[in-house]
Amino acid sequence: MTLAGLPGRVSSVFRTRAALGLRPFTAPVMVFIPLGIALGPGALGIIPEVALAHLDIVISIALATLGVFIGIAAGREARGAGRLLAAATAEAGVTILVVAGALFVLLHSWALPLEMSFLLVALALGVCASASAAPAVEGADSRGAVQIAARVADLDDVMPILLGGAVLVMAGPSVRPALLSTVQTIGLGLAIGFGGWLLVERAHVAAERGVFVLGAVAMLGGAPAYMALSPLLAGMAAGLFWVAAPGNCDAIVARELRKVQHPIVVLLLITAGAGLELTMAGIWLLAPYVIFRSAGKILGGWTASRIAPGIAPSDLGAYLVHPGVIGIAFALNLQQVGNESATALVFAVAVGAIASEALALVVMPSSRAA
């Protein structure tokens, strides 16, 4: 089947990879993280330390952009799909429980020298692990299980982002209670979302609309980042608001952001790669992270199929092994708030994402099975 003949949802996955100059089965993390490592200060030095510090703005804006996409996608999917939302949340919850639980036990027994508490490290890795990307499969599989998996991949980011917002506050320098800060982040996202809605809907011309959308996303990235809160969560809150608000705001924002999506994802991954530091803790965390993430996804997928029988297939978890970039973005966000231990986390999550993508090629059900 040609790309043009694919249903919209699946073709969008192909389009993302194709627009990045990648073959449909080559995930962006497998190309751009190694490229970042090669360009970074640890290798060729084309991206020096100083430039990396300035790329901080890219991380904040990328986090907000991803948050907005997730908010809009989840807001649209959640309409009339309550059971699927519950199934996706359960899938993410189980993955977090498996990864966080297993790593907490391991960290205790290994007594790794980390600045963050073991519980927070385990929780943070659980959050990173629970995010999944929409699966990319051949055209013949663009129905049934794949479509459900894609919808679950949209919805399973909601709970981790909420939890991640709280983890970020606990790991960061903020002295406010985590719950209050999480509410504050959501409030900030809704307020900026409201401001954006006031402007975007009535913008006179396309370039002006583009400026307003870019401004709103920069605010969604910058305001929480300035307060050591989560731009992902603020972006998601704004995205959900734009879906719920009257008019076409969500469609306008999605269209405008789609134009900057590829550059932002590329820059985020290159920044992640360039900033990777090989630490002993990172190496220790890597293998368990990949193994328990895969186990968590399989178990989580199975749980989701019990909650939504007839909708979610029993092998759903196998489709969700693709990690995408949300987990890496969250790890970078942790590093951004100045947590030293996050260096090890970024290493484990970023390299783990490459390993998980490779694993996904093996465990992904074949086209016959779908």
Added chain:
Amino acid sequence: MTRRLAALALTIGIAWFVVTGPQVDSVLRPTALALGLALIAASISGELLERLHLPRVTGYLLFGMICGPYLANIITRPMARELQLINGLAVVLIAFIAGLEMNVRRLRPRLRAMIELGGIAMLVMYIGLFTVFWLVWPWLGIAPDLTGLQRIAVVALLTTVVASFSPTVTIALVAESRASGPLTELTLAVVILADLLLILFFTLVMQFVRTAFGGPQEIGLFVSLSWEIFGSFAFGASIGAVFAFYLRHVGREVPVALLGLCAIIAGAGARLHVEPLLVALAAGLVVENVAPPRGDMLKEAVERGALPVLVIFFVAAGASLQLDALATIGGIALAVSGVRMAFIWLSVRIGVRYARIDPKIGGLVWMGLVSQAGVTLGLTLIVAGEFPTWGATIQTLVVSLIALHQLVGPVLFRAALGRAGEIGRLGGDVLGIEEQLDTQPVRAD
């Protein structure tokens, strides 16, 4: 409009809440927040000013000035500093756009007249300003005790800095107004020629000042000068050729490639000792005149990028206007500004007559030469760094002049473009065309 005002109030309120809220002890940079605030609030401010028949860019500037560290402090000093970093990219993109607008084949019939006007205007202005500064030297408060060669040297230096224009502001205003026509082309040609002459004069005069004050002389002066001018053009032409090749044979992710091009030029400036503005201008000239891209991909990328870049550039300029300097030396600055404007008017008038340019158009060119910005500031920083005693006073005076001319210059130039009927004559629209909404599915990665 009510919705926009509500959004403006909300955006400023959010920024104020964030900036004045409980500070966290972190290493976070405020760049994204400053960027968001600038893009949203300054755009609305620009639109408000446009309703008063003033340039949008003045709205961006005023917003930056009012919200900047010297007044409301919503854009704090670190935020203003971070915006300045983005400014480097903005200057390059603005100059690249100017290069793209210059079609040599179209300009060739008027090239001689343009060079004559620019050359004569600069000469008259230099002689006039030098004479006035020499005569009023004891009252300028810079270094009244200087006599003889030292006084000539410092007066020449002050003349060079005060006589400079701002190609960036002029080009930016042309881009924002989508202006096209004889006045636009004439003004752009004069400011760019003046920028080349400025680099030449400043290097020579600095050497003269060093000699007069018994300082070390640079043996490789002309080598470095030649490199700064010709090296910039050569580097710009090469990078423009590579970019044109990319557009023709790859043609993917053009906005990213354009951003990369601007980053390379901005970053190479300091390392290679080239002038980023000239490099970008040359790159744009090559792309437009030697290997124009097929299709509209570059035009679309430039039009999309132009508006946010203009907003950020002028907000950063407004936020960095040193109002305290203006308060310190305001009276003298006003007087010097008045003299400068008078000489700009006079010199252009003489130049127009000599070059036999239509006086209806030529008579308006002076209004496009009033602005001063980054280039002038950069020169005063060099002077103050090398001669801290009287150089610091020159810096204070020139910074005050920049503040005045930043506010007055765009208003005057926009009025001139309006009078010449050239606003909005360029094909397309910097604010883009309406697009059809789509409802494609959304994916985060």
